[in-house]
Amino acid sequence: MKILFAGGDVGGARCLTPVAEACIAAGMDVRLVDHGAVKAEWRGDAARLVPADSVADPDCLVFSSSVADGYALALARAMAGRGVPVIHLLDHWSSYRARMLTDGGELFQPTIYTALDERARREALADGISVESLLVVGQPALHDLAVRAEDAPCAVPPRVLFVGEPVLRDQGGDDSYPLFRGYTEFDAIDWFAGAIASADVTVLLLPHPRQPAGELLAAWRKAGHGVAAELAAPSRRGRDHFGEIEGVAGMASMLLYEGWLYGLPVLSVQPLRRRPYLDCLAGRKGAWLVDHPAQLDVAAAGWLRALRDPVRSGEAFEERQRHVEAPGTMVEVIRNCVSGGSK
Secondary structure, three states, X not given: OEEEEEOOOHHHHHHHHHHHHHHHHOOOEEEEEEOOOHHHHOOOOHHHEEEHHHOOOOOEEEEEOOOOOOHHHHHHHHHHHOOOOEEEEOOOOOOOOHHHOOOOOOOOOOOEEEEOOHHHHHHHHHOOXXXXXXXXXXXXXXXXXXXXOOOOOOOOOOEEEEEOOOXXXXXXXXXXXXXXXXXXXXXHHHHHHHHHOOOOOEEEEEOOOOOOHHHHHXXXXXXXXXXXXXXXXXXXXXXXXXXXXXXXXXXXXXXXXXXXXXXXXXXXXXXOOOOHHHOOOOOOOOEEEEOOHHXXXXXXXXXXXXXXXXXXXXXXXXXXXXXXXHHHHHHHHHHHHHHOOOO
């Protein structure tokens, strides 16, 4: 059974690689297209990487999506046109429909469109994804996420990680941009830094993988109310910092959700947020979502208290288990897809 994997963005590539590894362990013939971040994230045999211009038709294509890089989607569309079953692997709660349009074609409906959870399945369905294709499998990139030890020492003052995103560059800064979130990173930094200006915490800044460190640092210097902050040490993955901090803050990065699963208190600051799909942390124990000024002081105070007295969440344990099982679940999904089964 020949299985081909293709992606572009870092988040999607990190979903693909553990599934590819599980398929190899199950005896499948796996190849990965050397495009985008796939090569950097692949830790297996380099001989399994194939150039984008010499891809042969597999028995099944598994691809991750992007709101900017249309390569994997274009490949999926071409494969589907030749009768190859195609599985889309979703890595976040956002842009369900837009991900199927980035190559400039009509809305693409893969054979299977995976979802992280029931919420993602419902939202993708409402966004125009076919109900016949939707399947909940979890998030494979989180299969090896550790859990915070109950007796983990806490630094004094607490160390917090602010996770950057190039929002202005990606979604624009006003209504002239169709995907405008209602805020930019400058707005989020302004609200967050203002709320913690008198708190005794150590702030570490973590740039997004596509964001130069200097860009985030400059944004903080401009909007950070003079609050001291320094760049976090370079690491392969943001989660590598979890054992060295007491809390996570940011906007809508997947890393905030990872921090919550790990057991850290999380503060999501999204000033005047307009996009409903960016609220995946809303209502979760140990997480605070702020999108209106009246919420800020109360949420920040609760988050700051939790830095010294973490809240354990049974909900996080249950969700983590689904993600742990995701690579194995995907192996069975691929087998069924190739054999002609529906799901």
